[in-house]
Amino acid sequence: MGGFKVIQPGIYSLLQDAGRFGWHGIGLTTGGPMDRQAFRLANKLCGNNDDSAAIEVTVGGLVLDAKNHSSIAVTGADIPLTINSKPVPLWRTHHVTPGDRIELGYASKGSRGYLAVAGGFQAEAIFDSLATVCRESLGGLHQDGQPLKADDILACPESDQQPRLLSVPENLRPDNNGTATIRVILGYQQHAFTEVQKQLFFSSEYALTNSCDRMGYRLSGAQITPSIGGILSEGICLGAIQVPADGQPIILLRDRQTIGGYPKLGSVLSLDLDRLAQLVPGDTLRFEAISIDEAHNALLLAEQKFASTKLETVDV
Amino acid sequence: MSQDIFNISIAGENSLIVYFGAEPSPHIAAQVSQTADYLRQSLGDLLIDLVPSYASLLVIYNPLQTDHYLVRSAIRSATHNLQQSSAQEQGNLVSLPVYYSLESGPDLQQLADNADLSIEQVIAIHQQTEYRVYAIGFAPGFAYLGEVDKRIAAPRLATPRQKVPRGAVAIADRQTAVYPAPSPGGWNLIGLCPQPMFDPGATPSMPVQTGDRVRFNAIDREEYLALGGIL
Numbered sequence: 001m002g003g004f005k006v007i008q009p010g011i012y013s014l015l016q017d018a019g020r021f022g023w024h025g026i027g028l029t030t031g032g033p034m035d036r037q038a039f040r041l042a043n044k045l046c047g048n049n050d051d052s053a054a055i056e057v058t059v060g061g062l063v064l065d066a067k068n069h070s071s072i073a074v075t076g077a078d079i080p081l082t083i084n085s086k087p088v089p090l091w092r093t094h095h096v097t098p099g100d101r102i103e104l105g106y107a108s109k110g111s112r113g114y115l116a117v118a119g120g121f122q123a124e125a126i127f128d129s130l131a132t133v134c135r136e137s138l139g140g141l142h143q144d145g146q147p148l149k150a151d152d153i154l155a156c157p158e159s160d161q162q163p164r165l166l167s168v169p170e171n172l173r174p175d176n177n178g179t180a181t182i183r184v185i186l187g188y189q190q191h192a193f194t195e196v197q198k199q200l201f202f203s204s205e206y207a208l209t210n211s212c213d214r215m216g217y218r219l220s221g222a223q224i225t226p227s228i229g230g231i232l233s234e235g236i237c238l239g240a241i242q243v244p245a246d247g248q249p250i251i252l253l254r255d256r257q258t259i260g261g262y263p264k265l266g267s268v269l270s271l272d273l274d275r276l277a278q279l280v281p282g283d284t285l286r287f288e289a290i291s292i293d294e295a296h297n298a299l300l301l302a303e304q305k306f307a308s309t310k311l312e313t314v315d316v
Numbered sequence: 317m318s319q320d321i322f323n324i325s326i327a328g329e330n331s332l333i334v335y336f337g338a339e340p341s342p343h344i345a346a347q348v349s350q351t352a353d354y355l356r357q358s359l360g361d362l363l364i365d366l367v368p369s370y371a372s373l374l375v376i377y378n379p380l381q382t383d384h385y386l387v388r389s390a391i392r393s394a395t396h397n398l399q400q401s402s403a404q405e406q407g408n409l410v411s412l413p414v415y416y417s418l419e420s421g422p423d424l425q426q427l428a429d430n431a432d433l434s435i436e437q438v439i440a441i442h443q444q445t446e447y448r449v450y451a452i453g454f455a456p457g458f459a460y461l462g463e464v465d466k467r468i469a470a471p472r473l474a475t476p477r478q479k480v481p482r483g484a485v486a487i488a489d490r491q492t493a494v495y496p497a498p499s500p501g502g503w504n505l506i507g508l509c510p511q512p513m514f515d516p517g518a519t520p521s522m523p524v525q526t527g528d529r530v531r532f533n534a535i536d537r538e539e540y541l542a543l544g545g546i547l
Contacts, residue, residue: 024376025365025452027453187327188327234374259452270330292326299329
């Protein structure tokens with residue numbers, strides 16, 4: 001077993017795998033990466049499966065020391081990356097040797113980066129997953145839902161054979177600029193919103209507020225009012241848009257509560273949650289309605305595109 | 317009962333939600349549980365998860381392996397199947413011990429005063445009802461039990477507590493619950509239950525599931541401590 005030592009944990013760095021599935025019945029949320037596409041590409045660069053554990057770095061500040069030979073990749077937000085103080089590019093694999101210091105600065109664009117390692121970070125799973133959910137005190141390195149802290153030792157398999165160095169082609173790297181169009185599948189209590197209210201929602205620009213965490217993003221913008229105040233608590237799916245009494249929508253994300261009683265207009269297409277995950281407070285977004293069939297088509301196409309993505313070999 | 321009372325709506329790209337009625341009832345709770353069991357069997361690996369609640373069931377499926385048409389038809393089969401099974405599955409009956417006292421239930425006196433009852437009456441009434449687990453959520457292992465007898469129903473505290481202890485037995489409106497872990501909370505505290513409601517290391521990790529029935533049984537201070545309770 002190789003590994004890394006955490007020298008500095010950064011602002012908020014969490015071990016995440018694909019998520020914790022099948023446990024909603026006892027009230028557990030899924031967790032998992034906020035930007036799933038960046039997470040998967042980081043793993044793909046390291047030759048890993050989609051469900052291998054990587055580190056989700058919010059804003060930045062993570063510093064690690066390599067204890068063994070390995071390969072790493074960082075994707076997601078534009079975060080300056082150095083190995084032994086030498087700047088190196090994101091979206092590609094790098095070899096590291098014992099004693100190497102890997103430093104992430106702070107994001108200049110976007111907000112979440114993903115650091116993957118060949119073979120994936122290893123820790124004991126709880127409820128089938130390593131996903132860290134702070135609110136539930138579950139998962140992560142010590143199974144207690146805590147973010148990484150200084151002196152943590154992150155285990156990973158030692159890679160004897162150096163894998164090829166790979167890079168994500170430029171055209172497949174997302175552009176995390178400050179505005180986004182977010183696709184929405186109408187559903188749930190959509191009939192509790194009049195046509196006028198829906199028109200208002202889809203024609204207005206919303207801004208991300210400071211109340212944004214892994215549980216949900218609160219927006220500010222045109223106030224939309226459902227004709228009902230509350231409902232019997234019911235299951236909440238990923239990306240659900242709930243509208244509380246103040247008319248300001250909240251998009252529920254990876255660490256969402258499993259049940260709740262606010263009226264919901266529908267849910268965001270998961271592909272666009274990746275984009276949303278990279279926004280910072282003050283960034284703006286607009287919504288666009290799509291049908292459930294369009295949503296399924298988009299998901300299948302995206303999956304096909306990901307599967308057929310050819311990473312480029314880096315000349316050393 | 318006609319089948320069209322079951323309303324199926326789109327929730328999201330990979331989720332349908334089934335509504336069984338407007339108000340929770342033991343009958344609906346049993347239907348929700350039965351439908352969940354049926355879908356687990358019929359959908360197998362196509363199913364990602366289920367969220368049963370008061371009068372609804374959220375069905376989360378894998379949209380890369382199936383689509384909403386097929387899942388809709390599986391839900392229709394499930395609800396059709398309900399009509400044919402006249403014998404209702406009633407869920408397990410679980411008994412939970414409670415140390416009711418002023419020491420363990422800091423809101424007991426206030427609740428009794430507001431209800432114009434004695435503390436003994438509040439405790440007796442809380443134990444008389446056989447509750448149904450209507451939903452699990454809010455936090456891991458937090459089971460919403462209903463319905464509390466009208467005489468002891470009490471609104472949430474105006475100012476929630478910063479910290480409610482693990483095992484606190486509480487009432488909010490016509491619901492009662494046992495706090496599975498220390499957390500902030502605004503429910504009225506009437507006692508303490510020594511039995512863990514959520515233990516990640518145990519199998520199963522919760523003593524109840526949605527659709528089960530629960531009865532509370534009073535124990536005294538010594539029994540509470542002997543069962544591992546903490547004061």
